[in-house]
Amino acid sequence: MSAHPEFLLGEFSRTLDERYRLSLPPELAEPLTAEGLDCIVAKEQLGCLSLWSAAHWQRRLDEGVELVKGKMRAGRLEGRWEEVQLLGRLLSTRQRPVQLAGRGRLVVPEGFREFLAVEAGGEVLVVGAGVCVELWQPSAWQSHLAARMPEFRALFDRLAN
Amino acid sequence: MSAHPEFLLGEFSRTLDERYRLSLPPELAEPLTAEGLDCIVAKEQLGCLSLWSAAHWQRRLDEGVELVKGKMRAGRLEGRWEEVQLLGRLLSTRQRPVQLAGRGRLVVPEGFREFLAVEAGGEVLVVGAGVCVELWQPSAWQSHLAARMPEFRALFDRLAN
DNA sequence: GACGATTTGGGCGACCTTCCCACAAAACCA
DNA sequence: TGGTTTTGTGGGAAGGTCGCCCAAATCGTC
Numbered sequence: 236m237s238a239h240p241e242f243l244l245g246e247f248s249r250t251l252d253e254r255y256r257l258s259l260p261p262e263l264a265e266p267l268t269a270e271g272l273d274c275i276v277a278k279e280q281l282g283c284l285s286l287w288s289a290a291h292w293q294r295r296l297d298e299g300v301e302l303v304k305g306k307m308r309a310g311r312l313e314g315r316w317e318e319v320q321l322l323g324r325l326l327s328t329r330q331r332p333v334q335l336a337g338r339g340r341l342v343v344p345e346g347f348r349e350f351l352a353v354e355a356g357g358e359v360l361v362v363g364a365g366v367c368v369e370l371w372q373p374s375a376w377q378s379h380l381a382a383r384m385p386e387f388r389a390l391f392d393r394l395a396n
Numbered sequence: 397m398s399a400h401p402e403f404l405l406g407e408f409s410r411t412l413d414e415r416y417r418l419s420l421p422p423e424l425a426e427p428l429t430a431e432g433l434d435c436i437v438a439k440e441q442l443g444c445l446s447l448w449s450a451a452h453w454q455r456r457l458d459e460g461v462e463l464v465k466g467k468m469r470a471g472r473l474e475g476r477w478e479e480v481q482l483l484g485r486l487l488s489t490r491q492r493p494v495q496l497a498g499r500g501r502l503v504v505p506e507g508f509r510e511f512l513a514v515e516a517g518g519e520v521l522v523v524g525a526g527v528c529v530e531l532w533q534p535s536a537w538q539s540h541l542a543a544r545m546p547e548f549r550a551l552f553d554r555l556a557n
Numbered sequence: 558g559a560c561g562a563t564t565t566g567g568g569c570g571a572c573c574t575t576c577c578c579a580c581a582a583a584a585c586c587a
Numbered sequence: 588t589g590g591t592t593t594t595g596t597g598g599g600a601a602g603g604t605c606g607c608c609c610a611a612a613t614c615g616t617c
Contacts, residue, residue, distance in 0.1 A: 249564085250564090250565080252565070252566075253566085254566095254567095254604085254605080256565090256566095256605095257564095257565095258563080258564055258565075260563090260564095261562095261563080299552060299555075299556035300403055300556075302555075302556045303403075303526075303555050303556060304402060304403060306555075307527075315555075316456070316527060318551065318554075318555060319526050319527055319555065320446075320525045320526055320527055320528065320530075321525075321544060321551060322526060322548075322551055322552060322555055323403065323404065323405060323524060323525040323526025323527065324523055324524075324525040324526075324530060324540075325541075325544065325545060325548045325551070326405055326526075327405045327406055327407045327523050327524045327525065328407045328523065328541060329545075329548070331406065331407075334606090336606065336607070336608095337607075337608080338563080338564085340564095340565095342605070342606085345409070345604090346407055346408075346409070410574085410575095411574085411575075413575075413576080414576095415594075415595070415596085417595095417596090419573085419574065419575080421573090421574095422572095422573080497596070497597070498596095498597070498598080499573090499574090499598095501596095501597090503595075503596085
């Protein structure tokens with residue numbers, strides 16, 4: 236349980252079950268669930284979902300949500316209910332907690348299936364994205380790579396220095 | 397579910413029955429009715445109703461009403477009767493108390509049905525909005541998301557900091 | 558070619574949603 | 588006023604979904 240979990244890397248092809256299940260490769264599932272089976276799925280862009288360790292995500296989010304709740308109690312958000320409501324609403328549709336079943340198997344929840352845009356029985360690319368795991372619809376993955384790969388060298392140099 | 401019982405989150409699809417009833421998912425119904433089965437439905441915008449725990453709502457409303465009453469007593473609203481009148485009028489039509497039946501079943505009251513703009517047998521999206529639960533007509537939900545999702549990050553930062 | 562690890566598919570049971578029907582209350586009409 | 592229809596309310600139960608478990612198929616390696 237290090238403060239710096241491994242940097243998640245790797246690209247794997249998986250098929251989505253008739254019941255919208257897919258199994259994560261152990262290389263990615265293990266580090267992800269090192270602190271518990273709870274994860275967060277989030278909508279990134281059409282054709283891409285991301286999967287986060289709940290522990291990590293909650294740490295970040297809780298700080299925010301706890302802050303908001305604290306402010307609410309303190310009355311510092313009176314007259315800003317609309318904004319709190321809007322935030323909750325957007326959070327609701329963007330992300331959802333899930334639990335990995337045995338052997339790192341994930342069920343893509345209702346509401347995230349259309350967003351991933353992969354039909355039952357179709358192919359999904361499971362990609363380690365450093366801080367999280369991403370699920371890509373194959374053609375979305377292709378066009379993302381085509382668009383962003385050229386920046387790779389500059390990005391690497393910038394982050395590595 | 398989430399680690400935030402007071403902060404309602406989640407998005408669910410439900411169908412409105414022929415008699416304009418729908419069942420709330422347990423994840424949302426339970427926290428909402430923790431302090432009693434009494435709730436308040438309010439008109440938010442065309443295609444969207446909100447559902448509040450009566451206890452919370454009263455707290456919020458009382459604060460506002462007390463403020464207005466205080467101002468009236470202090471004579472600070474002299475000459476603004478029209479506005480106060482309008483406020484009272486809107487308060488009367490905007491909201492209505494309802495009771496959740498067993499299994500978290502809600503009857504959308506007469507007068508709120510047209511506002512929700514979902515016909516009997518149609519689909520409703522049930523969304524946790526932090527401080528309340530919202531009922532959305534699907535296309536209204538889509539366009540709301542399209543319009544407001546881009547501000548998500550800025551909103552989060554603004555509220556959390 | 559065989560073995561082990563991993564992925565995929567299916568069975569089963571529990572839970573949940575929704576359909577349907579029965580009953581009560583209110584409204585409507587003669 | 589009395590009977591009939593509409594509307595609200597509650598509960599039973601069918602049907603679907605999901606979680607859990609195990610078995611078969613597949614892949615890679617030795």
